[in-house]
Amino acid sequence: MAKTVRSKKRHGFFETLWRYKWLYLMLVPVVVYFLxxxxxxMYGLTIAFEDYNIFHSLFNQKFVGLKVFKKVxxxxxxxASIKNTLFLNLMTLVVNFPLTIIVSLILNEIRSAKFKRVTQSVLYLPHFISWVVVAGIATNLFSTNGGxxxxxxxxxxxxxxxxxxxTYWWTVMYIALQIWKEIGWGTIIYLAALTGxxxxxxxxxYLDGATRFQRIIHITLxxxxxxxxxxxxxxxxxxxSIGLDAPLLLGNTAVMSVSEVISTYVYxxxxxxxxxPQSTAIGLFQSVVNIIVLLLADRFAKAIGEGGIL
Amino acid sequence: MAKETMDKEKMAPVKKASGSTGMVSKFTVFDLLMYVLITLLALICLYPFLNVVAITFSGYNAVLSNKVTWFPIDFSTSAIRNILSRKQIWQAMWTTVEVTILGTGLSLVLTIAASYALSRDYLPGRTAITSLIMFTMYFGGGIIPTFLVVKSLGLYNSLGALIIPNSISVFNFIVMRTFFRELPMELEEAAKIDGATEMQILFKIILPLSVPIIATIGLFYAVTYWNDYFQALLYISDEAKYTLQLRLRALLFGTDLDPNASVSGDIGEVMTQSLKMASVVVATVPILVVYPWLQKYFVKGVMIGSVKG
Incomplete structure (x- = not known):
């Protein structure tokens, strides 16, 4: 026992490095990439506190404290961009979340494995389509003249x-397209949970006389x-957080008062x-709020006994 | 206690009675309803695609009168031929193919390297490096600082800007590392005793066992590169280097740099509507071609990812 401890100790830094040279070699590009x-x-976030001069390097700028934030x-x-981000996200969640669960429950009730597989493939498909394509398709569906x-x-x-x-009908269109694109994909995680x-x-x-609906309510759910x-x-x-693609590609000047979200505003x-400086400050503000909300959500999840989400 | 035994007694005959027939036999109204609902939903998912194809292959007057829905009317290939005869489209297509192939290759190499090395639980320092990677899931520099870094590296207006800055997805890394961790260690240990290096173990043992997960994650990366609009919008201003999505946006909504300046589903004459839809078809078909035979893998991949390591 004592011997192994001593022999372990003798492995110096370079010896360890040499011993696992292949693994460390693999990690070199990965670490370089992340740095x-x-x-x-992340260091560039300092721009938010600086009077940024494009002719100077990132490391050589004039510090101005919270001046930029005050301006923002x-x-x-x-x-307005924060309000729109929260509004679009919340509306999408309110409609999409229960709908995804309902579709999962219905899919789970389909008995023919083949039919289920085929329909699932169809439902997943829109997830793989770019927002540019979706925006193009949307012009067919939603145009005032013959959509x-x-x-x-x-x-x-x-x-x-x-x-x-x-703006009202634009929001409806936005939510409808979000749901069309992601509802099928969203069912995967519930169906995975149901396979067990x-x-x-x-x-x-069944033998106790429960109806199909009762079984869904009392067993599946x-x-x-x-x-x-x-x-x-x-x-x-x-x-x-909100993706830039959808609001930017679907939006136009007429509905800017609802379509301008944080990401499009920063862009x-x-x-x-x-x-x-201003756009960096907005990004930083958003990240900080995100991380606070995430930590709170994690606390909450643990408090109600669901295990952490981090 | 008494309740427990009662429950057990209740359960016992159930097991016997259930067998293979039992409740599975009758096709009820309820079943019918489920099938109808799912069929409707599938049709809603499919309709926009079919409509695009139908408009692409319909005659001028049919499109003009907004009659086209599920199927082409007055079949015509003029729109698709027009689009396919444009040099710009082929140029954009080639750029996107290049980015997708090179990007997926680089992403897979980096993700496999990171996942494999960091799934070896005997590697000193792996916790630190894993934390370094995981932290970026929760906090980052954001759009503008990243943009400035990429620009200062001289990648602006180069395909590198579309490939390198997002070459590793932390999510995909987690999925793959979870998969590698769950592989049985016996083979690896046997190979080690025979004096195989970690490199040899990776190529001869691990990778051949990991084809499904590599296919899944490769698909995710490929789709991301193919569909990418935002990176191209940020880094590509030279029209000669437009990707397919940028070109498509230009064809659909005009070349104006600010997308909000143009847009609207209502402007543009109808011949262009067929042309627009033909360009949508051209940009989407490659995905539809690879989709079916990779589809069986990705559900499993998503499940591993959702369990999370």
Whole structure:
């Protein structure tokens, strides 16, 4: 025993390095990648506290304290972008979350394995399509003049809706497309949780005279309860993050008051107008809020006995 | 206690009675309802695709009168021929193919290297490096600082900017590392006794056992590279280097750099609507081609990922 301890001690730093040289060699590009493209930008966050001069290097800028943040917080567009981000995310969650669970439950009730497989493939498909394509397809469906949706509305006696010009109907279109794209994909995690359910439970309930609906309520739902809770907490903790593609590609000047979210605002301010300090400050604010919400969500998940989400 | 025994007694005959027939036999109204609902949902998912194809292959007047829904009317290939005869499309297609192939290759190499090395629980220092990687899931520099770093590395307007800055996804790394961890260690130990290096073990033992997970993650990476719009929007301003998504956006909504300046589903004459949809078809078909035969792998991949390491 003592001998092995001593022999272990004799392995010096370089000896260890040499012993696992292949593994460390594999890690070199990985570590370089993370330092260069993930940690160096974190250092770049200092821009938010500087009077940034593009002719100087990242390491040689004038510190101005919280001046940039004061400017950002005083801007009404900044608060509008936060409000829009939260609103679009929340509305999408409210519609998409229960719908995904319902679709999972229905899929779970399909008995023919082949039919299930085929429909699942179809439902997953939109997940793999780019937002540019979706935005293109949307013009067919939602245009005021001859779009499929408006054709249906008018044939039912309704009035054609301006999905691209009216903020309310734009939001409806945005949510509908989000759901169309992700609902199938979202079911995977619930269906995975359901594969573990013991068939005997269903059979026992059947013999006790439970209806199919009762079985779903009393057996299937409890089985996915903890996945549901974790997914809900995760989604809520992502409320401040929003992809740029969908709002940017679907939006236009007429609906800017709802379509301008944090990511599109940062893009316009930072890339289009090249105001690096302000856009960096907004990004930093967003990240800090994200991490606080995530930590709170993790605490909450642990408190209700679901294990951490981190 | 008494309740427990009662439950057990109750369960016992159930087991016998259930057998293979039992409840599985009858196809009820409830079943019918489920099938109808799922079929409807599948049709809703499919309709936009079919509509795009139908418009692409319909005649001018049919599109103009907004009659086209599920199937082409007055079959015509002029729109798709028009799009396929454009040099710009082929140029963009080639750029995207290049980015997708090189990017997926690089991403897989880096992800496999990271996952394999960090799944060896005897490697000193692996916790520190794993934490270094995991931390970036929760905090980052954000769009602008990353943009400035990439630009200062001289990658602006180069395909490298589309490949290198996002070559490792932490999510995919977690999925793959979980998979490697669960592989049986016996083979590896036997190989080690025979004097095999870690490199040899990786190539001769681990990788051949990991084809499904590599296919899944390769698909995820490939789709991300193929569909990428944001990176290209950030880093590519030279029209000669446009990717397929940028070119598609330009064809759909105009070349204006600020997408919000153009847009609307209503402008543009109808011949262009067929052309627009033809370009959508061209940009989407490659994904539809690889989708079916990789599909069987990715569900498993997502499940491993959702369990999370």
């Amino acid at each position: 260069l493209f993930r940690y160096l930008p 917080f005083a801007n009404i567009n900044f608060w 499929t949706i408006n054709n249906i509305i008018t044939s039912l006696g309704g009035e054609a809706k301006s999905f691209y010009g009216n 359910v013991d068939e005997q439970l269903y059979e026992a309930a 409890p089985m996915i309860k903890s996945v549901v809770v974790v997914m809900l907490i995760l989604s809520i903790s992502r409320m401040m 316009r301010l930072g890339i289009v107008k090249a105001d690096y």
